[in-house]
Amino acid sequence: MDLIIIAQAVGLFTVTNIDDIVVLxxxxxxxxGERGTTAKIVAGQYLGFTAILAATLAATFGAGFLPEAVRAYFGLLPLLLGLRAAWKMWRGDDDDDAPGSNNGPALLTVATVTFANGGDNIGIYVPVFITVDHTGLAVYTAVFLLLVGVLCAVGRFLATRAPIARALSRWGHVLLPAVLIVLGIVILIEGGAFAL
Structure with missing residues (x-):
């Protein structure tokens, strides 16, 4: 039975987080080439995903946390970060906290984008978490946290492949703000933020 839950957890995580690979x-x-970048990105990814799990568990246990209408507005976080990065790129500003800075992304930037991008995951995880017992919740949580590390490794692997690395180094400063802006708009639209 635990193997079935593990397989379900792997499938659920994969389906709901595959889009994070591009951003990572x-x-x-x-x-x-910057010292500490990998640690900041991995820590930020774990921080953001832990917040997603905490919100999911709170909703699962009936805390009434994060009403569905609020989830759509998570799209504002990557949208604003993307607009900020685009503005700074256009002005030629260098800021260590900006997603496009020379020192790589800040830990809180990665965490914020991870949480905002996973806001819709909360709505998917809660119905699944409600159907399992406490052991099942522990298995899902452990598998998810293990797979965050795998996701980071895949993102880093892709970024270090020569053709991909060349493309990302040439266009990454433009792509990241664009991806964040599009991600924010998609989250807002899919969440029904404009249907109010």
Whole structure:
């Protein structure tokens, strides 16, 4: 039975987080050659995903946390970060906290983007988490946290492949703000933020 739950957890994580690989690869490409970049990105990814799990567990246990209408507005976070990065790129500003800075992305930038991008995952995880017992919740949580590391490794692997790395180093400073802006708009639209 635990093997079935593990397989379900792997499938659920993969389906709901596959889009993070592109953003992670962009983050890794931005910080290429800078000390501490990998640690900041991995820590930020774990911080953001832990917040997603905490919100999911709170909703699962009936805390009424994060009403569905609020989830759509998570799209504002990557949208604003993308607009900020685009503005700074256009002005030629260098800021260590900006997603496009020379020191790579800041830990809180990665965490914020991860949480905002995973806001819709909360709505998917809660119905699944409600159907399993406490052991099942522990298995899902452990598998998810293990797979965050795998996701980071895949993102870093892609960013270090020569053709991909060349493309990302040439266009990453433009792509990341564009991806964040599009991601924010998609989250807002899919969440029904404009249907109010």
């Amino acid at each position: 690869a962009l983050f890794f490409a931005q910080g290429a």
